[in-house]
Amino acid sequence: MKERRSPxxxxxxxxxxxxxxxALFWTFHVQLPASSGNHPMQAQLSSEMPPAAMPAPVPAPAPIPQPAPKPAPKPVPKPIPQPTPKPVTPPPPSAAQIAAEKAAAAKAAEAKAAQIxxxxEAQEKHAEELAARQKAEREAKAQAAAAKAAQEKAAKQAAAKAAAEKAAQEKRAAEQAAAARAAALKKQLAAQAAQAAAARAKAQRMAEAKAQLQxxxxxxxxxxxxxxxxxxxxGMLINTIKTQxxxxxxxxxxxxxxxxxxxxLGPQGQLLGTPIVxxxxxxxxxxxxxVxxxxxxxxxxxxxxxxxxxxxxxxxxxxxxxxxNHG
Structure with missing residues (x-):
């Protein structure tokens, strides 16, 4: 899953x-005090410095609602205009002043460049630290996700193994129960067959005994x-013998x-031996x-x-x- 970066x-x-x-814009446009004659002097950037990028224009503030107009005041008498004094032209700066101004501007530019x-460098270092921290966080999250996935996989495998073992145990229990029922049924059938055989044998013995008795x-x-x-x-033979x-x-x-x-007597009725008295x-x-x-x-x-x-x-x-005698 791709990590969402913070803005x-x-x-x-x-x-x-x-x-x-x-800050650069403000520094370049600040007015420096004149060294002599109180002439204002404006700092100029060296031509060697790159032009600073202008900041984005600030949007104009929303117009403030104006109060209702008040009644016009009474006219005030105009003051008497005074004559405008003529402006005093300052003397041109000297070469030393110009060199000092240039040196000060160069020094300020160098300071600003060093500051920039x-x-x-601080920004790049911060960005590197931030990137390293984000990378460490992503790696930690990836490791945590991998560990969680491994745990889930192990849990699923354990659950599947437990389910398989439970199914195997239930199957073995069912087979054992079926074998026990089959053995019990076989034993019952054998007992019934033995009882029937014993009954048949008893009936046969009784029938044989009855037949034997009969x-x-x-x-x-x-x-x-x-x-x-x-x-x-x-008796008839004896009577026949007596008659004869x-x-x-x-x-x-x-x-x-x-x-x-x-x-x-013999088989043909003949005498065997002599009669005995x-x-x-x-x-x-x-x-x-x-005889x-x-x-x-x-x-x-x-x-x-x-x-x-x-x-x-x-x-x-x-x-x-x-x-x-009487025959």
Whole structure:
């Protein structure tokens, strides 16, 4: 920014020059007293001195308002005119007076020239000091402006850095908050998934347990039903054996005799080994007749549907003479 210069130094210089010119003008036109004969003598400048510049014309003062005219006074008798004396011609100045006047004028001119030179030198020195002071002030202002600009720039940079750091912190905080929310949501979803998986596993286990219980119940029912059916069929087999044995039985006189024998059958209903008397009737002959009738009646055809594992087991047959005698 361009510094605005003060007009006061220029005004002071103009006023100083005007004062010097006015002093020169007044000195050159002053009347010096005559050395003899009281003749007025006017100082003259040497032809070697440069003509002084005339000061600027002073503007005429404004006219003063005149009072209203007074009434004319009464006429006064005119005085009697006196005769005008003739002017006395002064004698011409001598050569010594002229030389003294010239020496005085030269001395005054030299003094004025020295005064003007001193004033000019003082003015130039003052102008230099003023210029140096103004330059120092401009430099100080420039330095202050540069320092202020540097401070403002540093403040702006600090503010920008602080804003950037704040934005970065807010961004990091937002990212951390988002990551925390995402982690919480993920954890919640994982917990929900785990709960759902646990519920599904529990439901599956319950379903499997229920199915297993149902299967076991079904199996138990099937086994019970099969056992009942096997017992029924085994009873049918026993009745078939007794019927076949009664067909081979030779009646005896005593109908009160009874014994119990044990047999084992093969896959085709054939006897496996010799029947065993597990409870004797007390009559050995009756026991032997029962065993012989059982051996003669074999093989025994098992009913359809009876498992081999059922009739392959030892079968106990209770035989009594009354049932055998009546077939």
């Amino acid at each position: 006061w130094p220029l005004v002071l210089a103009v006023l100083l020059n005007a004062g010097i010119l006015f 030179a001193a004033a000019r 299967a076991e119940a079904n199996m138990a029912a099937a086994r019970a039903q099969q056992a009942s059916e096997n017992q029924r069929m085994l 044995v009664s067909e081979r039985w030779v009646p005896v006189s005593s109908s009160a005799l009874s014994c119990e024998i044990q047999i084992r 597990v409870r004797s009737s007390g009559d050995t002959h009756f026991d032997h007749l029962v 012989a009738a059982v051996e003669a009646a074999a093989p025994f055809v098992p009913p359809i549907g009876l498992a081999y594992s059922t009739f392959n087991q030892p079968i106990n047959l209770k035989m009594n003479a009354e049932d055998l």
